[in-house]
Amino acid sequence: MYLAVRRFPASTRASAHMASADAKVVQFSSGFQPFCGLVKGELRGCSLGILRFIRCWKNVVTNAGSLMQMPIVRIKPFLTNIMSFQSLGVCSEIIELLKDKGITKPTEVQNGCIPSIIEGLDVVACAQTGSGKTATFLIPIIQSLMTELKPIYALIITPTRELAHQIGEQAAGLNLIQGASLCNVMIITGGRSIVQQGIDLARGPHIVVATPGRLADLLRTQQASAQLSEDTQEHNTEWTLSRTRVLVLDEADRLLEDNFGVDLSLIMSTLPKRRQTLLFSATFSDAVRTAVESSRASALEQNRRAPLLWQPLDVLNSSSNTIGASTVDTLSQFYLLMRPEHKEAFLVHTVDQFLTENPCSLIIIFTNKCKWCHLIGLMMSTLGMKTVLLHSAMPQRERISSLTLFRSSQVRVLLATDLASRGLDFPTVDIVINHNVPIRPKDYVHRVGRTARAGKAGLALTLCDLFEIKRLRAIQDFIGKELTAFDVNEKKVAKIITEVSMARRDAERKLDQIRFDEKREINKAKKIMKAASSV
Secondary structure (H helix, E strand, C coil), X not given: CCCCCCCCCHHHCCCCCCCCCCCCCCCCCCCCCCCCCCCEEECCCCCCCCCEEEEEEEEEECCCCCEEEEEEEEECHHHHCCXXXXXXXXCHHHHHHHHHCCCCCCCXXXXXXXXXXXXXXXXXXXXXXXXXXXXXXXXXXXXXXXXXXXXXXXXXXXXXXXXXXHHHHHHHHHCEECCEECCCEEEECXXXXXXXXXXXXXXXXXXXXXXXXXHXXXXXXXXXXXXXXXXXXXXXXXXXXXXXCEEEEECHHHHHHCCCHHHHHHHHHHCCCCCEEEEEECCCCHHHHHHHHHHHHHHHHXXXXXXXXXXXXXXXXXXXXXXXXXXXXXXEEEEEEECHHHHHHHHHHHHHHHHHHCCCCEXXXXXXXXXXXXXXXXXXXXXXXXXXXXXXXXXXXXXHHHHHXXXXXXXXXEEECHHHCCCCCCCCEEEEEECCCCCCHHHHHHHHCCCCCCCCCEEEEEEEECCCHHHHHHHHHHHCCCCEECCCCHHHHHHHHHHHHHHHHHHHHHHHHCCHHHHHHHHHHHHHHHHHHHC
């Protein structure tokens, strides 16, 4: 997708800088070095208007039990309600576009981060799902491109194909300045021609949204082609990340913790050291904390300002030691305890009742494994319930088809693995059901974050059997909240147990017929071979 180019003069960009600041240096007896000496300051005489902030220090408990000091931006509560995009330094063209989309006030994370991003600072933002993190980094990027269009100016890396496509669509939507497209947004994911993607990158898109695996494959292919071109003295179509100005790691906790290490290392090695780096995450994990410390050390070494760590007020004011693990107050959270063999019957009854009582709402059902996801989909199909699936064993075209049908409400039930738990935005999802208790408590936070977004109400129900109670307690400790027992008509559930059990056995036979497990093993073997060849 190549978009028409429109340039705007530098005067359209709002100036965002500190005119003056009163600073106070705090001494730490613990031996830990702070990010920077500026702890408390007030902005005066600049285009940010009346924005005030406090950088305060909050104790973070590490795994070893020691205390580490982290800088956190705190927006004063009495100023939060009167903030506007204009006071944050956002230009009038983008403000008008946001108004057309019904967005008139910035969210808390946008209040706290947009001025610093416009100023060019590195930022780490840990905010709840559905809080507007994507627009927080897209608005400053597009505003910068209004002054000067530069090839591969911004690289946005995200863990899943689905999230990459969603961010790409949002970037294209914010890209329509005064009715015309400003820049070229390109999406790089697996499931598409790697040759064509290399050609498209050589044309110089301005914003690239990519998954780490496919982008790393493109870099390896380019390096191999460059070596071959040197040997044969042939011309090679080139593209480079060496002039990229902004790097965004979205869902940073997953990118830094899951199996993306090799690919991310290769990508980072091709990026310039002097760049703006933005990390966004719903949880402040150990991996994110380590990345922040590494970034701080790098900034000190290069004589740059240290990264800014931002968290919402409710987390700052919380007495919990768990950082970024809170769920929104508009989310009602329940659990339902049952015997393992009756779990599917309770699931079918709950889904059927909800669809009947809420004819315009959507449901997401999360499972821990691809096989469970496929099995329940087949079982519900046998029972006459229409569903779509989303898991990593599906071809890309089927994934896109499932999301399209679900977003358009043609199918109201989405069965998914944690592939759908990160970042995806479905405005009309009113209930999230966990068929299994998530193994990792932070996965629970991401799953239930698919509902109760942007201040709306939502419901999360976790089905728990007798062997999963320990996991459920771990989740409650992690989020600092007690889940409420869910009321259900057990007599109605008892009436459908036999029918549901027969449907499940039928689904198991169908799963064997399509050789699901065998295909999964083949795919795993291919991934292992690919990873081994890239080392």
